[in-house]
Amino acid sequence: MIHSTFIKELKELSRDGRVRISFLIVVLLMAVATWISKSQYTTINEQYQEAETAERHIWEAQGEKNPHSAAHYGTYAFKPKYPLSLVDHGVDKFTGTSIFLEAHKRNEAQFSKAADQTGLARFGDLTPDFVLLFILPLLIVFLGYNAFTKEKEMGTLVLLKSQGTPVGKLIFGKWLGIFTPIFITVALLFIVAGIVLSNLNDFGVFSWTSLGVMFLVYLAYYIIFINLVLFISSKMKKSGISLVLSLGAWILACLAVPKAASNMAESQYPYPTRQEFAASITKDQKSGIDGHDPWNKQAKMLENEVLKQHNVDSLEQLPFNFDAYRMQKGEEHTAEIYFKHYKHLKTQFEQQSKLYRNLAVLSPFLPTRFMSMAVANTDYSTHWDFADAAETYRVDLQAFLNGNFAENSSYGEWSYRADESTWKEMPAFDYDPPELSEILSRNSSNSAILSAWILGSFSLLFFTTKKL
Amino acid sequence: MITTNNLSKVYGDITVLDSLNLNIKAGDLYCLLGANGAGKTTTINLLLGFIKPTSGSSFINGLAISENPKKTKKHLAYIPENLMLYPNLSAVENLDYFSGIGGNQLNKAQLEGFLEEAGLQTSAFHQRISTFSKGMRQKVGIALALAKDASVLLLDEPTSGLDPKASNEFGLLLQKLRNKGVAILMATHDLFRAKEIATHIGIMKNGQLKQEFVADEISLGDLEHAYLKTMEYKEAVL
Numbered sequence: 001m002i003h004s005t006f007i008k009e010l011k012e013l014s015r016d017g018r019v020r021i022s023f024l025i026v027v028l029l030m031a032v033a034t035w036i037s038k039s040q041y042t043t044i045n046e047q048y049q050e051a052e053t054a055e056r057h058i059w060e061a062q063g064e065k066n067p068h069s070a071a072h073y074g075t076y077a078f079k080p081k082y083p084l085s086l087v088d089h090g091v092d093k094f095t096g097t098s099i100f101l102e103a104h105k106r107n108e109a110q111f112s113k114a115a116d117q118t119g120l121a122r123f124g125d126l127t128p129d130f131v132l133l134f135i136l137p138l139l140i141v142f143l144g145y146n147a148f149t150k151e152k153e154m155g156t157l158v159l160l161k162s163q164g165t166p167v168g169k170l171i172f173g174k175w176l177g178i179f180t181p182i183f184i185t186v187a188l189l190f191i192v193a194g195i196v197l198s199n200l201n202d203f204g205v206f207s208w209t210s211l212g213v214m215f216l217v218y219l220a221y222y223i224i225f226i227n228l229v230l231f232i233s234s235k236m237k238k239s240g241i242s243l244v245l246s247l248g249a250w251i252l253a254c255l256a257v258p259k260a261a262s263n264m265a266e267s268q269y270p271y272p273t274r275q276e277f278a279a280s281i282t283k284d285q286k287s288g289i290d291g292h293d294p295w296n297k298q299a300k301m302l303e304n305e306v307l308k309q310h311n312v313d314s315l316e317q318l319p320f321n322f323d324a325y326r327m328q329k330g331e332e333h334t335a336e337i338y339f340k341h342y343k344h345l346k347t348q349f350e351q352q353s354k355l356y357r358n359l360a361v362l363s364p365f366l367p368t369r370f371m372s373m374a375v376a377n378t379d380y381s382t383h384w385d386f387a388d389a390a391e392t393y394r395v396d397l398q399a400f401l402n403g404n405f406a407e408n409s410s411y412g413e414w415s416y417r418a419d420e421s422t423w424k425e426m427p428a429f430d431y432d433p434p435e436l437s438e439i440l441s442r443n444s445s446n447s448a449i450l451s452a453w454i455l456g457s458f459s460l461l462f463f464t465t466k467k468l
Numbered sequence: 469m470i471t472t473n474n475l476s477k478v479y480g481d482i483t484v485l486d487s488l489n490l491n492i493k494a495g496d497l498y499c500l501l502g503a504n505g506a507g508k509t510t511t512i513n514l515l516l517g518f519i520k521p522t523s524g525s526s527f528i529n530g531l532a533i534s535e536n537p538k539k540t541k542k543h544l545a546y547i548p549e550n551l552m553l554y555p556n557l558s559a560v561e562n563l564d565y566f567s568g569i570g571g572n573q574l575n576k577a578q579l580e581g582f583l584e585e586a587g588l589q590t591s592a593f594h595q596r597i598s599t600f601s602k603g604m605r606q607k608v609g610i611a612l613a614l615a616k617d618a619s620v621l622l623l624d625e626p627t628s629g630l631d632p633k634a635s636n637e638f639g640l641l642l643q644k645l646r647n648k649g650v651a652i653l654m655a656t657h658d659l660f661r662a663k664e665i666a667t668h669i670g671i672m673k674n675g676q677l678k679q680e681f682v683a684d685e686i687s688l689g690d691l692e693h694a695y696l697k698t699m700e701y702k703e704a705v706l
Contacts, residue, residue: 004568008557015556015596155552162516162622163570164541170569 001165005173006180009147013181019143023185026131026139030189033128037086038196044097045081045200051098052078052428060424064417067401068327074102075397077390077429079109082377083197083206084214088129090378099387101394101429103401104291104331106338109387128193132186132218133369134254137225140182141246144229146239147174148468153239157468167468171230171461178226186222190215210436214375220450221368225250227457234465257363264359265352271345284337291330298333299326315411323412324405331398338391346384353380357445364453367446374443377433381442386431393429400426469493469651470515470620475524477510477675485510486675487524490653492668494619497642497652499662499683502672503699508655510675512622515653516546528620542570545613549625551605555598559583559608562597567615574615586611587641603634610641613650621645623654627661639665659695663688671698 013019059075077099085092096109151157160170190211197206229246236242272280289298303315306322315322353370360366373379409416440447470492477485485507492498500508513519515526517537526533528540553562560579567574574582583593586607597605606626613621623642627635635658642652642665656662662669666683671694678698681691 001569001571004565008554008561008565011561012554012556154555155548155550156554158518158548159546159551159553159566160569161518162541162544162546163566164538165569 001169002173002176005170006176009174009177010180013143013177022139022142023181026135026185027189029126029135030128030131033126033131034086034193034196036125037089037127038200041081041086042200048078048081048097051076056428061420062423063420066414066416067405067418067422068103068324070418070423071103071398071401074100075429077101077386077393077431079383079386080431080433082433083200084210084376085378086128086197087132087193087211087214088372088376088378089125089127090129090373090376091380091383092378093125095380095383099390101390101397103327103398104334106335106342106391106394109383128189129372132189133221133365133372136182136186136218136222137250137254140178140222140225141229141243141250143178143181144174144226145233145243145246147178147230148233149236149239149242152237152468161468167466168462170468171234171465175226175230175461178230179223182222182226183219186215186218207436210375213436213440214372217368217371217375217450220454221364224364224450224453224457225253227454227461231457231461231465234461234468253363253365257359258365258369261356261359261363261366265355268355269348269351271348277341277345281337281341284340285334288333288337289326289330291327291333294323294326299330302326302329318411320406321409321411321413321416322406323414324402324409328399328402328406331395331402335391335395335398342387342391349380349384357449360446360449364450367449367453371443371446371450374439374446375436377439382433385434389431390429397426469527469529470498470653471527471530472511472515473525475511475514475526476522477507477514477519478522484675485514485521488675488677490670490677492651492653494649494651495646496667497646497654497665498668498670499666500653500655500670500672501657501659501662501695502655503657505674506672507675508672509624511672512546512624512653512655515622516544517541543619544622545609545616545618545620546622547606547609547613547624547626549628550602551609551626553597553600553605553608556596558594558596559588559600559604559611560593562608563611563615566612570616572616579615582611582615583608585614585644587637601634603630603638606630606634606638607641610638610645613645619650621650621652623652623656625656626654627656627658635661659692660688663691671695673698 055076055078062070062073065073079095079097079099081092099109100107146153148157151160194206194208194211197211198208200206228249232245232249233242236245289302290296291299293299294303303322303326306318306325307313307315310318312318318325356366356370370379374381404418404422405416408418434442470490472488472490475485475488475490476483484505488507488511490498490511500511502508510519514521515528515533517533517540520534529543531540531543533540554565557565560576560583563579563583564574567579580590580593584590588604588607588611592600592604597608600608609626621642627638630638639661642654646652646667654662654666663683663686669681669683669686669691670677671679679694681694686694
């Protein structure tokens with residue numbers, strides 16, 4: 001019976017011109033979105049490779065120079081692009097692509113795509129994740145809204161009931177009839193995406209496993225939508241009402257709840273403004289050692305402590321350049337302050353994420369979006385991870401430069417010039433994103449919410465629909 | 469065989485079926501006549517198990533419907549007033565689906581055989597139902613009953629809206645089924661067709677079976693007279 005209903009549903013769908021056109025539109029949208037993304041990202045990746053190589057060359061070709069001048073001269077940490085970012089752009093557009101690494105200061109990532117766009121960017125981009133997250137659920141609504149109501153309206157349900165058809169089997173047959181074309185379409189799209197991604201040169205390491213996980217996440221999302229739409233259709237008598245309610249569910253899940261969640265998160269756990277953030281850092285910096293100011297109270301304390309430690313009377317007698325040593329201590333103090341303030345930001349971010357997870361009870365969109373971005377390495381966590389790695393590199397770089405200055409010169413010898421080969425000794429910044437296992441572990445709550453949605457929606461459909 | 473014992477259905481204060489007693493044997497064609505709201509469709513819905521009786525009992529081939537709703541449906545075929553099938557599927561595909569969900573998997577030749585037996589022209593077998601007239605759809609309904617090998621057939625106003633030719637053809641098909649031993653209960657307004665094809669006729673009003681006749685023992689004129697009298701209508705004087 002399930003098989004008969006399944007085959008019948010497939011035949012009906014395949015012969016319905018509206019369905020054929022809808023599928024064609026979705027596939028075309030996806031093809032265009034993938035093509036646009038591929039072109040954009042190939043260009044961006046080329047720019048990334050070019051910039052990274054050029055920047056390293058500039059760093060290494062500084063010639064003889066005082067290490068502290070080199071520290072101020074600075075370098076860049078570039079955020080790599082990952083293959084799956086082609087599928088889900090995530091927050092990449094807003095977070096910036098590179099961080100300037102310099103002495104005494106932790107900089108924010110800059111050169112975000114959004115900053116370069118005009119007001120037209122408010123219309124959003126046609127990206128594969130837009131099609132996967134918004135358009136495909138809409139297609140499910142159009143496929144399923146009248147699955148049962150049309151049987152009621154046409155009168156075929158009476159005939160089905162007179163045949164003694166068990167409701168559960170009828171529902172499952174119809175469920176399969178909608179799930180199968182969605183599954184085939186999405187599977188084909190992901191396979192094509194996989195083939196395209198695995199053939200891109202110099203585009204990070206592509207992993208079929210990650211793509212497979214992303215596919216499963218979206219499949220779970222679609223299963224939930226199929227269940228909800230069929231549930232609505234089973235409870236309604238008129239197709240029109242079922243369509244309106246199904247569209248209402250789509251609007252709520254895909255548009256209203258995510259936007260409301262964003263507003264709530266912002267109002268409950270606000271980030272400090274840029275000015276407040278900078279002012280707090282400056283205030284804390286003043287309370288500690290200033291590497292550039294030998295008359296600073298803390299600098300004087302450090303001086304006395306070091307002299308005592310080395311059992312000498314003057315800084316000139318020290319076996320290293322105290323100016324450089326003091327700057328390193330100032331650097332360490334600044335790094336601690338930045339760590340403290342960024343930790344607060346991170347806490348706010350985690351609180352916001354927690355709120356999002358709580359609101360995911362209202363919409364399967366949220367856990368799907370978070371998991372998709374995480375697997376694509378385009379979420380905020382990956383950005384934080386990158387920014388932290390860049391900061392760690394900056395701290396190491398400053399330690400290396402101050403160390404070189406301290407060890408190879410004496411107190412007051414600002415004329416010291418490090419050898420031109422010095423710069424090569426500091427390895428280039430290299431960032432590896434979190435492993436898939438770590439990403440999944442970080443997102444275990446999202447997986448759990450998505451699983452709960454699947455179970456809940458299946459129960460709603462099968463256990464509350466005893467009668468049609 | 470269809471049996472009802474004091475079958476009643478009450479909605480609030482309204483009695484829509486009042487102590488109906490029927491006994492329709494194999495090969496009988498029982499026509500229930502009556503105006504709208506007389507209780508004909510309620511009777512059929514009770515026999516189909518779509519609604520539960522307030523009191524009384526009903527049986528299909530000796531099986532109590534309320535106790536064996538699934539089993540009794542295996543013996544039943546039902547053709548509503550306006551038989552709607554899946555418009556994007558052909559006659560063969562519709563028959564295949566409805567037989568399939570009833571647990572009766574048939575091959576193409578068998579399906580075509582039943583459609584042919586039901587009088588559908590061969591050229592229509594693989595046409596989509598959306599192109600079918602009501603008469604053609606009713607024939608698919610009969611084919612469904614044949615395919616199911618149903619021993620009981622319930623019909624709710626099946627000839628309403630059919631042209632005389634189609635209505636006559638439908639009547640002949642029912643005769644054929646009756647000859648095969650199928651017990652048929654048909655709710656209708658059509659006195660003429662009832663007299664033509666029925667073995668027994670009952671007249672219902674306000675949920676009660678007011679009169680019963682053996683079709684061969686009453687003329688069409690007397691049947692009409694009895695019907696109008698039961699309905700308390702005035703007879704037209706020509």
